[in-house]
Amino acid sequence: MKVIETDILVIGAGSGGLSVAAGAVQMGAKVVLLEAGEMGGDCLNYGCVPSKALIASASIAHQMRNAQVYGIANVEPQVDYAAGQSHVADVIAQIAPVDSQERFEELGVTVIREFGRFVSDREVEAGDTRIKARRIVIATGSSPLVPPIPGLDKVPYLTNETLWEQTTRPDHLLIIGGGPIGLEMAQAHRRLGSRVTVIEGSKALGKDDPELSSIVLDNLRAEGIEIVEQAQAAKIHGTEGALTVETEDGRSFTGSHLLVAVGRRANTEGMNLDKAGIETSRAGIKVDAHLKTTNARVYAIGDVAGGLQFTHMAGYQAGIVIRSAVFGLPAKASTAHIPWATYTKPELAQCGLTEAQAREEHGDRMEVARFEYHHNDRAIAERKTKGLIKVMVVKGRPVGASIVGHQAGELIGLWSLAINSKLKMSAISGMVAPYPTIAELNKRAAGAYFSPRLFENDKVKAVVRLIQRWLP
Structure with a gap:
């Protein structure tokens, strides 16, 4: 040896x-x-990269069906699922040399x-x-993670590792698991023309802020995705092309394909x-x-x-x-500033404490600054006004941020920087973002924190009136 x-x-x-x-x-x-x-591991070959490539294909199909609002005729896309998977493979191939x-x-x-x-x-x-x-x-x-559901080992099923081998578009995709992976793939396949049913044992997107996650779930349902919550899978049976999931409460759901996305x-x-x-x-x-x-x-x-x-x-x-x-230097890891995003449309992103977590940890010392997407001019121009940003603030410093809406995954990075660097909200409000951009939402959220202090404060108004009398 x-x-x-x-x-x-x-x-x-x-x-x-x-x-x-x-x-x-x-x-x-x-x-x-x-x-x-x-x-390259799971991310390159089976996770982040292929899923975002398929989501990109699905987004194009969705835009074609919903172009009329921009002055362009709606058209039903001719989806070639196998070609879409070739696009996924090509994206992986372009990134693979780096790894x-x-x-x-x-x-x-x-x-x-x-x-x-x-x-x-x-x-x-x-x-x-x-x-x-x-x-x-x-x-x-x-x-x-493949759960020990009776019958699962006797039927064909997909996971995030085998989904990319599928070249025929599922007619009706059943998904066990209402977390980020399950819902991202649910929306992608619905937009590519599949019927989709998501079966979740507790609450879909249960780790995220419920106010924000409800906006995502409402949108997914509006697109035609069936999301069944509090439905624990109890038994699976059937054959290829006709699979049935029975839940503990006696309901049953039948589809052509099954994707298991319950965790890792x-x-x-x-x-x-x-x-x-x-x-x-x-x-x-x-x-x-x-x-x-x-x-x-x-x-x-x-x-x-x-x-x-x-x-x-x-x-x-x-x-x-x-x-x-x-280098032999002392170094500790922290999770306080680690962001995450779910790449549904609209996107859902989180960094630091959620509102509930911040309230539990900091009590009345915590304030929430909010700003809605429909007040952002770029969001209006692009017809992407569904969403909001919430920032949890303690003593002038952000301890968490929750965002749902267009480009939420891009916006959340600033709050990771702010939390990690212990920046104050004044640093964010002092930022200058190009107009019109979605990035202005972060600045406007910081502004929403200061607005009551400046514009609804009688002492501030009294001081301003005094200054105005003395100015030449």
């Missing part, structure tokens, strides 16, 4: 692992990278395309190679983590604030660490690990 000694061993070539490998090797560390599957084995080997990383198993607290075997590393980073990501599970199976003294929980690998596991030589980042399951979260955590493992 070949033996390699290295400074840093990265297990998993998804977003987090690739960021650690690229950063560490370019700063002079010796790096070995293990990946048994596809370079490729060739690129990382050019950077100086030793890439081994094998599954890694721990044999000691600092050694991992991959194929015919044993790697001994000073520091190890586990970034193996997550896989679709951390990829830890078969790694022999116990041989390295690494403890796990139901959520994933246990880590401390420094992202270290119960083995101080080993870090875990991204989905496998059991926290927020976002590509940008893994990338952020990679930066924490680089500071710690490469």
Whole structure:
């Protein structure tokens, strides 16, 4: 067996692992990278990238059907689902070189395309190679959670990993799971011409602000998507093209295809983590604030660490690990400023505390600044007036922001910066955005925070009257 000694061993070539490998090797560390599957991980091959590509196709179809309001005749699009999937594959292919084995080997990383198993607290075997590393980073990501619903194992079903192999448009797509993945794919397929039924065991978009999520759900229903809540799947049966989901309350739903989108599970199976003294929980690998596991030589980042399951979260955590493992500097991870977005139309985005969370944590000290999309001139011009922004403020500083509406995912980044940098609302209100842009919404939300203090304050008005008497 070949033996390699290295400074840093990265297990998993998804977003987090690739960021650690690229950063560490370019700063002079010796790096070995293990990946048994596809370079780029879930995000590139099965998640973020393909889903947004399909959403783009669906958006074009929707615009064609609803062009009359802009002075252009509505037309029913001729949807070629297989060609749409070719578009998805082409998008992946264009991005793939950035994550490729060739690129990382050019950077100086030793890439081994094998599954890694721990044999000691600092050694991992991959194929015919044993790697001994000073520091190890586990970034193996997550896989679709397949719930133990009776009958599911006996019928054909799709997950986010297999959906992209589908070349025939589903006639009637059943989706188990009303979270972001389920609802994004529900709207995309409805706009591409499929009938869609979403079956959710509790509340759809249950992790988001209910006032804002209701706007998304109302719009999805208006587009013809059936969303059934408080409907726990109890039994599945049928054959290809005719599948039935029965719920605990006695209802049944029949469709041609079934997509399971109920969550994710951390990829830890078969790694022999116990041989390295690494403890796990139901959520994933246990880590401390420094992202270290119960083995101080080993870090875990991204989905496998059991926290927020976002590509940008893994990338952020990679930066924490680089500071710690490469430079030996103290570094802690935080989630207070991590944003997320659901790419339905309208989009739904969140950063920091929701209104309910902020009220529970800060009580009466918390204020909410609100601004509606229908007051934004660019939103009016583009007929995208459905939505609002809420900012939760404590002592003049934002502690959370919730946005629903056009480009919400683009707008939320400013609030991540504000929360992370401890900026005051005055800094946001002092920002100048080009006119007319959707970006003005952030500034106007900050303005809404100050308006009562300036325009509804008798003391301010008295001072202004006094100043006016003395001005020449």
